[in-house]
Amino acid sequence: QGEFLVEISGTTVTITCPLEDDGIDWTFSRKGEVTEEKKLIFRDHDSSPVNLSCSLGSRKRELYLNARVCATCEELDALTVAGIIAADLLITLGLLILVYYFSKGRKGRASSSGDSRPRGQKMQRPPPVPNPDYEPIRKGQRELYAGLAPRAL
Numbered sequence: 193q194g195e196f197l198v199e200i201s202g203t204t205v206t207i208t209c210p211l212e213d214d215g216i217d218w219t220f221s222r223k224g225e226v227t228e229e230k231k232l233i234f235r236d237h238d239s240s241p242v243n244l245s246c247s248l249g250s251r252k253r254e255l256y257l258n259a260r261v262c263a264t265c266e267e268l269d270a271l272t273v274a275g276i277i278a279a280d281l282l283i284t285l286g287l288l289i290l291v292y293y294f295s296k297g298r299k300g301r302a303s304s305s306g307d308s309r310p311r312g313q314k315m316q317r318p319p320p321v322p323n324p325d326y327e328p329i330r331k332g333q334r335e336l337y338a339g340l341a342p343r344a345l
Contacts, residue, residue: 209230243255
């Protein structure tokens, strides 16, 4: 009671029948070649679904193969993926440490209490000096702005 073994490498798909004895008969719906009686090889597989079966006497196993293949894909083992993740974490940790130390040494940083204003009586700030181009109209200067009255349509 085994399972099919499917191996994918590039665009080549190799399927091994789970039946143990010799004399296996393969049935499949597309072009493929049988090697070593237990293996079926599809070269230049185009990622289209395939129904296949292997039988030996009265025992028969069926498989619906829907494998995606890629001619330019690279296979990565678990060690390579773990190395990439570890390197990413180390780089991120290094950047965090750099940001921490550079922000720690800044001048004018906030105090630990969270309020950087000096203690004492509260003083109000004077209003900002207005722009002289936009001075408010004063009494006695109305004739200067008399030409700006709204016009009727």
